[in-house]
Amino acid sequence: KAGVTQTPRYLIKTRGQQVTLSCSPISGHRSVSWYQQTPGQGLQFLFEYFSETQRNKGNFPGRFSGRQFSNSRSEMNVSTLELGDSALYLCASSLAVGQGRSPLHFGNGTRLTVT
Amino acid sequence: AQTVTQSQPEMSVQEAETVTLSCTYDTSESDYYLFWYKQPPSRQMILVIRQEAYKQQNATENRFSVNFQKAAKSFSLKISDSQLGDAAMYFCAYTSGTYKYIFGTGTRLKVLA
Numbered sequence: 159k160a161g162v163t164q165t166p167r168y169l170i171k172t173r174g175q176q177v178t179l180s181c182s183p184i185s186g187h188r189s190v191s192w193y194q195q196t197p198g199q200g201l202q203f204l205f206e207y208f209s210e211t212q213r214n215k216g217n218f219p220g221r222f223s224g225r226q227f228s229n230s231r232s233e234m235n236v237s238t239l240e241l242g243d244s245a246l247y248l249c250a251s252s253l254a255v256g257q258g259r260s261p262l263h264f265g266n267g268t269r270l271t272v273t
Numbered sequence: 274a275q276t277v278t279q280s281q282p283e284m285s286v287q288e289a290e291t292v293t294l295s296c297t298y299d300t301s302e303s304d305y306y307l308f309w310y311k312q313p314p315s316r317q318m319i320l321v322i323r324q325e326a327y328k329q330q331n332a333t334e335n336r337f338s339v340n341f342q343k344a345a346k347s348f349s350l351k352i353s354d355s356q357l358g359d360a361a362m363y364f365c366a367y368t369s370g371t372y373k374y375i376f377g378t379g380t381r382l383k384v385l386a
Contacts, residue, residue: 161317191373201364201376214373246316261308262374264318 159185162265164249170271176237179268183230183251189213190232191262192224195246204247207232236270244272275300277367279377286355287385293340294350294380296365303327305369307341309350312379313361321363324348352382360384 163182171177183190192204203216207226224234230251236243246269250262276299286292298307309321324332324341331339336356340349352359365377 193376200378201374203373203375206373216373248318250318261320261323262318263320264310266315266317269316 162249162251162263164247164265164268166268167266168269168271170273171239172273173239173241175239176235177239177270179234179236179247179249179270181232181234181249181251181265183232183249184263187251187253187263188230189252189260190226190230191250191252192232192234193248193250194218195248195267196244201248204234239272241272243270245270275302275367275369275375277365277375277377279363279365279380281380282378283381283383285383285385286352288355288357290355291351291353292355292382294352294363294365294382296348296350296377298346298348298365298367298375300346300367300369302369305367307339307348308366308368308374309337309339309348310364310366310376311359311361312364313358318364322350355384357384357386 165180189208191206193201195201205215210226221237226232246267248267250264253260278297305326307324310318311321312318322334322337336353338351362379364379366374368374
């Protein structure tokens with residue numbers, strides 16, 4: 159079974175631009191979560207989608223948005239990029255049959271650098 | 274609010290020796306799940322072990338085991354017979370079924386040959 163696939167692996171953008179990251183979950187997984195990982199803040203929850211609906215959102219500004227498609231693939235968008243958005247963005251999928259009973263399975267992440 | 278604390282930014286262990294990574298958490302929930310994830314340089318977070326709070330028995334996965342002390346809100350990871358491939362960042366994580374996980378800041382484990 160293929161794992162969680164994130165594309166691209168690396169991105170370099172300039173301030174003010176926008177970026178879209180993609181995540182394909184494990185086949186059969188309907189929940190997709192996004193996390194931002196930085197050396198100073200660790201892993202911070204961005205949002206979680208299930209059946210194309212956002213179920214929970216972390217404490218990030220509205221510049222961070224996402225969506226999920228009917229095939230469970232998810233995209234995350236960041237508009238008006240700031241230097242502080244430079245981070246590793248991790249996507250995770252799960253069966254979502256009660257969050258803890260179905261652990262998160264992570265992708266390799268997208269390394270975003272904003273210059 | 275729930276919090277997860279890993280007080281050891283870095284640990285070292287000799288190959289074949291045993292090491293214990295510490296994690297404490299704070300919650301008012303009675304039903305929750307705790308995890309240890311490993312993140313090697315490849316960046317992919319890999320589930321190491323999971324513990325359900327209502328289970329008294331400590332979880333074990335091969336060379337990895339936990340010491341779960343619910344009253345003390347402590348969840349440490351013991352790695353026995355350490356191998357070079359165990360070198361990675363280790364994250365403790367908590368969820369109570371609210372669709373998000375809370376992660377600690379991580380412990381970097383170095384394995385010395």
